[in-house]
Amino acid sequence: MNTGQWIAERVSRLRLPAKEKVPAPRSTNERLRARLRHDGEALAPRALRQLLDQLKGVVDPMVSEVEGGRRAQALIDWYARADAPQRRDLWLLMSEHFTADPQKVKKAQTEYQAAVGTPDEAAAEVRYRRATVSPRRRILQRFSANPQGIPFLVSLRAELQPALRSDPRLQALDVEMEYMFSTWFDVGFLELRRISWDSPASLIEKLIRYEAVHDVRGWNDMKNRLDSDRRCYGFFHPRLPGEPLIFVEVALMNEIAGSITPLLDESAAPADLSRATTAIFYSISSTQVGLRGVSFGDSLIKHVVDTLKEEFPRLRTFATLSPIPGLRAWLSKQAPQELLTAWERWSELDEKAPERQALLSWAARYLGHELLDGKPLDPVARFHLGNGARVERIHWGGDPSTKGNKQSFGLMVNYLYDLRRLDKHRAMLAAGKIPIGGAVEALYR
Numbered sequence: 001m002n003t004g005q006w007i008a009e010r011v012s013r014l015r016l017p018a019k020e021k022v023p024a025p026r027s028t029n030e031r032l033r034a035r036l037r038h039d040g041e042a043l044a045p046r047a048l049r050q051l052l053d054q055l056k057g058v059v060d061p062m063v064s065e066v067e068g069g070r071r072a073q074a075l076i077d078w079y080a081r082a083d084a085p086q087r088r089d090l091w092l093l094m095s096e097h098f099t100a101d102p103q104k105v106k107k108a109q110t111e112y113q114a115a116v117g118t119p120d121e122a123a124a125e126v127r128y129r130r131a132t133v134s135p136r137r138r139i140l141q142r143f144s145a146n147p148q149g150i151p152f153l154v155s156l157r158a159e160l161q162p163a164l165r166s167d168p169r170l171q172a173l174d175v176e177m178e179y180m181f182s183t184w185f186d187v188g189f190l191e192l193r194r195i196s197w198d199s200p201a202s203l204i205e206k207l208i209r210y211e212a213v214h215d216v217r218g219w220n221d222m223k224n225r226l227d228s229d230r231r232c233y234g235f236f237h238p239r240l241p242g243e244p245l246i247f248v249e250v251a252l253m254n255e256i257a258g259s260i261t262p263l264l265d266e267s268a269a270p271a272d273l274s275r276a277t278t279a280i281f282y283s284i285s286s287t288q289v290g291l292r293g294v295s296f297g298d299s300l301i302k303h304v305v306d307t308l309k310e311e312f313p314r315l316r317t318f319a320t321l322s323p324i325p326g327l328r329a330w331l332s333k334q335a336p337q338e339l340l341t342a343w344e345r346w347s348e349l350d351e352k353a354p355e356r357q358a359l360l361s362w363a364a365r366y367l368g369h370e371l372l373d374g375k376p377l378d379p380v381a382r383f384h385l386g387n388g389a390r391v392e393r394i395h396w397g398g399d400p401s402t403k404g405n406k407q408s409f410g411l412m413v414n415y416l417y418d419l420r421r422l423d424k425h426r427a428m429l430a431a432g433k434i435p436i437g438g439a440v441e442a443l444y445r
Contacts, residue, residue, distance in 0.1 A: 055098070076148065155290060178293040190245070231249075233300070256393065259399075318416075322412060360396065367436075390421075
């Protein structure tokens with residue numbers, strides 16, 4: 001390009017509308033072939049090539065597992081020093097440059113299709129599955145072999161989450177990590193552990209920080225949730241020994257609870273454990289953003305139920321007292337404005353007020369009928385109903401807190417885990433029908 005062409009090109013760029021001046025981000029392939037770094041790019045092409053070579057070195061088939069692990073550790077150390085844009089470059093390299101060989105995949109797929117229905121079908125399927133495995137998975141495996149590898153990867157994926165929506169190039173890495181975590185964090189590798197007031201203070205501090213349903217007001221509040229007639233259980237992984245992956249808080253009672261207030265009342269008299277017949281799961285919190293998409297909840301509840309039944313043989317009823325986080329947003333789109341206005345003062349409504357009955361009726365419809373892609377619309381309902389529970393009761397003023405008002409005009413719901421009907425309820429839900437109790441059905445109009 002001569003001087004005149006160079007000047008003409010620069011002038012033409014200056015004439016572009018403002019919104020067109022910013023070019024689309026270059027792919028890592030383009031950057032690797034370049035000499036110079038563009039504005040907004042973290043690593044220069046030379047440094048990017050060196051980082052790619054390091055990644056390739058981790059999965060070099062000619063190096064031993066020990067050497068591969070050492071190289072993975074070098075990258076972990078680099079990552080700790082890198083700033084956010086440099087870390088993003090590593091994500092992009094892992095996502096874009098360690099894909100399965102498309103030619104091998106196509107060949108194996110053709111062979112498998114030709115083998116369907118023949119004695120060679122099973123062997124062809126194995127070859128096809130192997131061809132679709134990306135080298136990216138091998139990188140993750142090499143990292144995981146390092147003592148700090150799994151905590152590193154969980155943290156990396158948590159850091160990656162906010163960038164996914166704006167940069168779809170990262171989705172391949174995210175999905176690969178979710179798949180691998182689903183294997184590494186299978187329930188067979190997890191330990192159910194009771195967390196009590198005698199547990200290490202560092203662990204209790206993490207419960208306070210991770211609690212996602214009912215904010216902990218202090219150490220006395222936390223003690224109330226761990227002592228006496230309460231139980232708290234968490235799943236732990238051997239590579240994250242001090243980190244509960246998910247935990248559940250349980251109140252042992254003589255009846256199904258309809259309000260969260262007495263459960264969180266630090267001055268309330270404890271229940272007589274020798275007479276307890278009901279276990280109320282009133283808070284379930286996942287703790288690791290990096291494990292998003294990896295399901296622990298149903299296994300946690302099953303294990304906790306078995307553990308509680310061993311300790312308290314009189315327990316017969318297992319239910320939740322749950323928020324309805326999506327209700328108010330749904331009502332704002334579905335219900336008449338005059339009702340929405342009246343519900344803003346829900347705490348002032350008389351028991352027989354038509355507006356009160358209307359809110360309960362709308363809530364029953366939301367929980368008992370509304371589906372999205374065959375699944376309950378409300379996220380908490382989706383979780384519990386997917387585990388085989390049923391919608392049992394809806395409670396007025398169950399959560400009078402600011403958060404409860406913001407989510408559901410103070411309503412709360414019980415999901416009942418009838419241990420004899422869990423499979424039946426799952427089958428109903430799979431058929432598009434939400435399992436509900438008679439008290440909820442009676443609210444329909």
